Amino acid sequence: MSEYEGTEVQPTDRPGHSSQTVSVHDEFWGRYIRLVQDTVIPYQYEALHDRVAEAEPSYAIANFEIASGRREGKFGGMVFQDSDVAKWLEAAGYSLSIKRDPELERQADEVIDLVGEAQQEDGYLNTYFTIKEPGKRWTNLQDCHELYCAGHFIEAAVAYYEATGKDKLLNIMRRMADHIDSVFGPEEGKLKGYDGHQEIELALVKLYRLTGEEKYLRLSSFFIDQRGQEPNFLRQEWEKRGRITHWTGQTDQLDTAYYQAHLPVREQSVAIGHSVRAVYMYSAMADLARITGDEALRKACEQLWNNMTDKQMYITGGIGSTHHGEAFTFDYDLPNDTVYAETCASIGLIFFAKRMLELTPDARYADVMERALYNNVLGSMAQDGKHYFYVNPLEVWPQACTCNPGKHHVRSERQGWFGCACCPPNVARLLTSLNQYIYTVHSDTLYTNLYIGSEVKTTLGGTEVTISQQSRFTWDGTVILKVDPAEAGEFGIALRIPSWSTSNEIRVNGAAVSAEEALELGYAVIRREWQAGDLIELTLPMEAHRVYAHPNLRADAGKTAIQRGPLVYCLEAVDNSEPLSSVSLSEAAAFTETYDELLLGGAVVLRTDGYRVDGQSWSGGLYSRTKAAVQPVEVTAVPYYLWGNRGSGEMKVWIP
Amino acid sequence: MSEYEGTEVQPTDRPGHSSQTVSVHDEFWGRYIRLVQDTVIPYQYEALHDRVAEAEPSYAIANFEIASGRREGKFGGMVFQDSDVAKWLEAAGYSLSIKRDPELERQADEVIDLVGEAQQEDGYLNTYFTIKEPGKRWTNLQDCHELYCAGHFIEAAVAYYEATGKDKLLNIMRRMADHIDSVFGPEEGKLKGYDGHQEIELALVKLYRLTGEEKYLRLSSFFIDQRGQEPNFLRQEWEKRGRITHWTGQTDQLDTAYYQAHLPVREQSVAIGHSVRAVYMYSAMADLARITGDEALRKACEQLWNNMTDKQMYITGGIGSTHHGEAFTFDYDLPNDTVYAETCASIGLIFFAKRMLELTPDARYADVMERALYNNVLGSMAQDGKHYFYVNPLEVWPQACTCNPGKHHVRSERQGWFGCACCPPNVARLLTSLNQYIYTVHSDTLYTNLYIGSEVKTTLGGTEVTISQQSRFTWDGTVILKVDPAEAGEFGIALRIPSWSTSNEIRVNGAAVSAEEALELGYAVIRREWQAGDLIELTLPMEAHRVYAHPNLRADAGKTAIQRGPLVYCLEAVDNSEPLSSVSLSEAAAFTETYDELLLGGAVVLRTDGYRVDGQSWSGGLYSRTKAAVQPVEVTAVPYYLWGNRGSGEMKVWIP
Incomplete structure (x- = not known):
């Protein structure tokens, strides 16, 4: 008996934001979008239902079944497991807006029915706290992702409504949003907090854009404005619960910068902390700057953008250079081999770029969007749609991934569905909504x-x-x-x-x-x-060319990357030989370009003159006064996004 | 009332091992030895007594005072804190053998009296288990270092007896060794275990060499032979205590290779696991191979030596390339910036080299000894003797040490005394016993x-x-x-x-x-x-020259190191400029050599022609099609062992 049941919702156009209907008809991207539709979304659906034999159980649907009372059981998976269901529904919505699919729509409607049944009387929706810790709602915003999950469901609700006109999920999430509004806000007695993982902020803007309800915009602004204010909410909350972290049940340190809660957002100028959290937040900030005309917010967005893309971004559009906290480190620190460059972070960078383009029509935002899309993001998915990279390295020595613990997070081949399945559904929802970015x-x-x-x-x-x-x-x-x-x-x-x-x-x-x-x-x-x-x-002539890195970018000093059009290229052992460190490029040699239709769906392969250290000629032990001989050799480069699809081997983007 | 009180002990010559008396009279090393005698040993004495204001309390002497009943209190420091006292006594012994020093001898005698008072009726000696967990002796050999601490005290006892002729500590440690012999061994009812941290094995050989008592040799052989046998003792012990680790009180995984207990030692051919544990074990293996003529043991020593020095050793003589477990990784994986190369590991490598030289007079063992001594080990100590590196990197970007968590273990300046003070006392005992290595x-x-x-x-x-x-x-x-x-x-x-x-x-x-x-x-x-x-x-002409690395050593591909005599050189920002990554060497340029007597005690400084990327000429953003200009520049290199003594700045050994 929701107050919104049957409510007529009119999409609204906010000032400066024209409505547009865009459909994609593209050979290259069409194949990927169909892959998502035909393979990824059905595979994810099975995975969410714990029916993929080779994958770890997701527990995501099971949690909703338990929370709704359909069955008994224990909560399974991560505290943010609900968001996988939301991301799937969002992708399903986008997919249905591209192509009607009654079976998919039936599946989605059933899932929505289930989600609705799991919603509590007061609008609250979160299976972890419903099943496992019913009395503990909103007591650990730092770790427990309640608002984050709500945000993903709001995004799903908007996408599903826009695709199908069906408002059931939308109404569920409006009830949840109103419940959140009753708990959080500047008014006395309400929590002055915000989520440890930003997401609700950009979702509430979407809800506002669809419904025209100012309160959702105000709530998003509240979360953004409150973040990093003193006294620090996350610190107070952490002290209150005895400094215990959800993840281990042990005491832990609090690093507010990890959550971008170290400073009020308008005072932030350097990208810091967990990179996905960062770009989700910056996206919401750009939304709010545009809609509210807040100049300080716009300026912060521009400074953060500039810092991130001028000093902390890989040539592939990857961001977040350390796996410790999946985080940014500092200016010009972009190691190629101990890299993180998480897929979700580049997707979030694309979200941010889209909103910066809506704020100011400056092509540099689109340049970065293109860079991240064609390289880091596209490269994260295998050609079968069922295997993914979380970490997108620019240099891989497979043995180091298994034998050097400092590189254990790097993989030389894409992995199947993960226990923490954030990246694959994010790829799915991005590709099915690609029409929104053009x-x-x-x-x-x-x-x-x-x-x-x-x-x-x-x-x-x-x-x-x-x-x-x-x-x-x-x-x-x-x-x-x-x-x-x-x-x-x-x-x-x-x-x-x-x-x-x-x-x-x-x-x-x-x-x-x-x-x-x-x-x-x-x-x-x-x-x-x-x-x-x-x-x-x-x-636009697309000749292959060399790219150099800023002299402060120490990891790439004396090295060159190869780019052709938007695509960054790499060397793989399968086309060259190991060790790849023995291969260098000839300073001025031209590239020959060959379209190889047999290469993983077809791709332009580049060849050029280079050199290779002749390992056979090495006469010393580990160190020697005598260099090994160098031979001329043909060097073959393939698009970065295709790397790791032909077995495990060395790969590198930056070549001496 | 020890059974050994007053016993006459005669140093014995084992077959193939002539006695020799060596004294050092060397300007270069004399300065360091005097630094250890005049500064390090007194400073350590104060530190052990918790009287160094700027250092964390050691608790080491306090623990003995509590264990002996002289005062009340709680155990402080690490479970192996006793070993700091032992290493100090050992260094004091060596120092007294170089130069009589009544005050030092008085201090040492007092400490020995205290140690004796802390010994239990049955000979057992360990303050942690005496004070904190009296009922838990020998229940967690994996973590708790009881035999390790005993080993260090045995080494101290031998050194102190040989220096002073005083046998009090020797008798204390013979009682402890006999107690250990009553607990461990192949006989029914005895423990079939061995220590998680090897050390007792080489110490028992020293005790055997001094006393001629075969049982100590047998006990050492037992520990070595038993290691890695199935059923695996460490695994059984770990299961028995519920897989709980001493360090956190939580359950943990067991990696037997970390302790070199994954295989019987004679089947080991690849250096693996914690590098200090490894080389301490190999040292004992080489001792036993020589004394017993065990061919399988000799062969294992040679294979391990070859693997370690031909495939897993930095040009500075550093070993153990990852800080995760302070361990070896795998062949040719020697990253210069995420490196560990712990000081103690290179000292252990020198121990191993000495014993391989006693086994076979092959100069390659001495080459490695020299490499480790003049570079990794010597470089670990500051010119004041009070600051040390644990980690000895070959490339440092100071900001990365603070802002990139993957490099937090690397320091750009030597640190004061540490909570876990293993390296400084190890440097002290090595330098004061340098006469044993010549x-x-x-x-x-x-x-x-x-x-x-x-x-x-x-x-x-x-x-x-x-x-x-x-x-x-x-x-x-x-x-x-x-x-x-x-x-x-x-x-x-x-x-x-x-x-x-x-x-x-x-x-x-x-x-x-x-x-x-x-x-x-x-x-x-x-x-x-x-x-x-x-x-x-x-x-031996000592001209400066270039050194190249094996083509499989990916981290050094296309780079050159500079060496002059036994000294590896490095570039420091203070002599060149930052970023050092912009500096390269001219392929064939000669070096000019200048002895600079004002440079940190005097050193030969090398200068040569090179190039430097002109950062001012860079016109792009982070990436560009246009290279920055390159200018000729004079490059200055200083001995590696002196790096980091002139403030914090970039440093690198391998130069493009």
């Missing part, structure tokens, strides 16, 4: 952030317009946009000129347009009166 | 292992002989040996030709001798009839 509308201008074959319907300068993008972008730099306004109209179309490109050619209906003259913050902005059938042709 | 006698030949100014008195081929060595070896490669037989006699004098030398000149009374013809396992062996006053002059 374009941004500011005023009368459509900004193309990603060159992915797609169709967008929107309104620009008062004119309804359909724009279709054709791109075989991963391998070829030619993009064609067909502009179809309902009637002739003046508006802008902005083409991102990627940071990796050194030249470009733009033609509108065959006539050359100077990108340089039209350049605004990295976009070539074409403003004119558009007619139905107008064609824009953008050509 | 020469080995096999049959009628004296082998010179280290070129350290010294005088040795021994008997060769039936002739009593005094040989004095003059060397300013650290900086200059000329060594003069003056041979003074009591009467003319035929015997051999073997000069080590170091692996770093490419040429040498040997003259006997001015006449050239061909080292090549005389070469036996790396020694130039000169056999002739010697007369009083014969002079041998060995000249």
Whole structure:
């Protein structure tokens, strides 16, 4: 008997945020999206139901069955296990918005029914505290992820409503959001806390955007504003529970920076702590800065962005360079082999980039989004959709992963479903919602952030317009946009000129347009009166080239990476030989580019001249006054995202 | 009322082991030995008594005072805290053998009296189990170091007896050894165990060598033979105590390889596990192989030696490349920045090398001894004798030591006395007993292992002989040996030709001798009839040169180290600039060598041509298609052992 049952919900457009409908029609990404739809989502569904023989049980659905009273049992899995169900539902929602699928919708509806049954009378929803510690709600926000799980369910509810028009989950989560609003807030008697793992903040913005309910925006702002204030809530809570951590039941230290709660958010300028928590928070901050026009928040977002992407980001778009706390370390500390660069962190970076693009149409945000998407994130999933990397290294020596404990977190081959299954569902929900990342509308201008074959319907300068993008972008730099306004109209179309490109050619209906003259913050902005059938042709030569790292980035000193278009390349032992450390590139040699259709779904392979230390010629023991001989050799590089799909072997991105 | 009170003990010569008396007279090492005598030993004495204001309390003497009933209180410090007292007594013994010092002898006698009072009626001696867990003796050999502490006291007892002729501590430790013999052994009813930390094994050999008592040799052999046998004692013990570890009181995993108890020792061929435990064990194995003639044991020693020094040793003589378990990892895995290379492990490597030299006069053992001594070990101590490195990195970025948790174990400056004070007393006892490492006698030949100014008195081929060595070896490669037989006699004098030398000149009374013809396992062996006053002059040019690493040693690929004589050199930021990663060497440039007497006691400084990336010329962000410019620059290198004495800054040994 929810107060929202049957409520009519109207999607609302917030100021500066035009509605757009985007569908993806892209050969490269289409294959991955279908993989998610055909394999990942069904596989995850089975995994959530503990029916995947080779995987650890998830317990996620079982927990809801127990919490709803359908069966008896004990809570299983991590304290945040509920979020796996939420992420699956969110991905299912996105998938249904791409393609109707009655069976998937039936499965999702059943899961939603189950979730609804597990909701408590007062709106509270969390199986851990319902089953295991009923009296302990909201007593360990630092560790226990209650608001985090709620946030994921809110995201799922919004996605599922937008895809199907069904509001059952939405109403469940509005009740939960209202319950949270009754517990947290600036009013006397309410908790002045916030979750140890940010997520609710960005979710509440989504709920606000869908429902128009200001209270959700206020609650999100409350959580953001409260974070890091003194007296520090997390510290008080930690003292109150005797400094005991949920994870071991033992006393533990508290590092507020791990939770980005060391300073009020507007005073933060350096990316620090757990990297996924960080980028989820920054995403919400960017949302709120845009919606509320809060300049201090915008400035903090920009400073954090700049620090993170100018000083703490791998060339693959990976962030968080240490596995200790899955965290940022400090400026220019980006070791390639002891790296973390968690998949979820790069996904969160893409969330943040999308929101920065909504805040300011600056192509550097899209450059980073593209970098993370085509390299770190894409590389995390195996070609079968069932194996994943959590950690995305830039240099791997497989034996070190097993025999050197400092690298135990690094794997040389993708693993199956995990006990803590955060990354695979995050990949699924990102890929099925990829349509949300391609374009941004500011005023009368459509900004193309990603060159992915797609169709967008929107309104620009008062004119309804359909724009279709054709791109075989991963391998070829030619993009064609067909502009179809309902009637002739003046508006802008902005083409991102990627940071990796050194030249470009733009033609509108065959006539050359100077990108340089039209350049605004990295976009070539074409403003004119558009007619139905107008064609824009953008050509970005995608020659393979060398990339160097900032001299302060010690791990990459004297080394070069190889990039072609958005793709970073790597060397694998299977194409070269071991040890890869014996291979170096010839300073000025050209690359030959070959499209190899047999290579893991087809890819452009690069070959160039290099050198290799001849191990046979080494005459010393471990150390010697005499160098080994060096031979010329052909070096073969493959796209980073394909690494580790051909057995276990050495890999490296940065080559001497 | 010990059964040994007043017993006359005669030092015994075991077969193949001639007695020799060696005294050190060396400018370079003399300074360090005096530093140990004048500063380190007194400072340690104060530290053991908890009278050093800036250091954590040791509790070591206090524990003995409590155990002896002199005062009341609680046990303090680590379970193996007693061993600090033992190591101090051992160093005091060596120091007294160098120079009588009534005050030090009085202090040592008082400590020995205290130790004696803490001994239990049955001979048992260990303050932790006497004070804290009286009923738990011998129940957690894995963690609790009872035999380890006994071993250190036995070493101290032997050293103190040999220095002073006083047998009180020796008798205390014979009672303890006899008590151990009554508890452990193959006989029914006795424990079939061994200590989690090897040490007792080599100590019992020393006790056997001094006393001639075969039972101590048998007991040492028992511990060595029993180790790694199935059913595995450590595993059974671990199961029996509910898999609880002493360190946390929680359950824990058992990794028998950490304790080198994964296989019977004769089946071990790869250095594995905790590196100090490993080399202490190998030392005892080499002792036993020599004394008992056990071929299988000798073969295992050789295989372990070869694996460790051909595949798992830093160029500085550091071993154990990971701080996780202070352990070996695997072949060729020698990262320079996440390194461990504990000081104690290199000291243990020197112990092992000495015993391998006693087993076989092969100069490669002495080469490694020299490498570890002049680099890893010497570098661990500050010029004031009061600050030490546990971890001896080959590449340091100070900010990473504080901001990257994977490098928290690495320090950029030497630290004061530690809570777990294993390394400083180990340095003290090694330096004060340096005379034991310079020469080995096999049959009628004296082998010179280290070129350290010294005088040795021994008997060769039936002739009593005094040989004095003059060397300013650290900086200059000329060594003069003056041979003074009591009467003319035929015997051999073997000069080590170091692996770093490419040429040498040997003259006997001015006449050239061909080292090549005389070469036996790396020694130039000169056999002739010697007369009083014969002079041998060995000249080893010490030009600075480049050293390269085996191609499988990935961390050093494309890099070069600099060595001059036995000293490895390094670059420090204070002489060059930061980041050091921007500095590279010119391929063929010569080194200029300058003796700088003002540099930390005087040292040869090397300068050469190199290049440096001009950070100012970098125009990109974090990554760019355009390289920064490179400028020629003078590169300055200083001996590795002096690094970190001039403030905190970057340092590296391997340079591109």
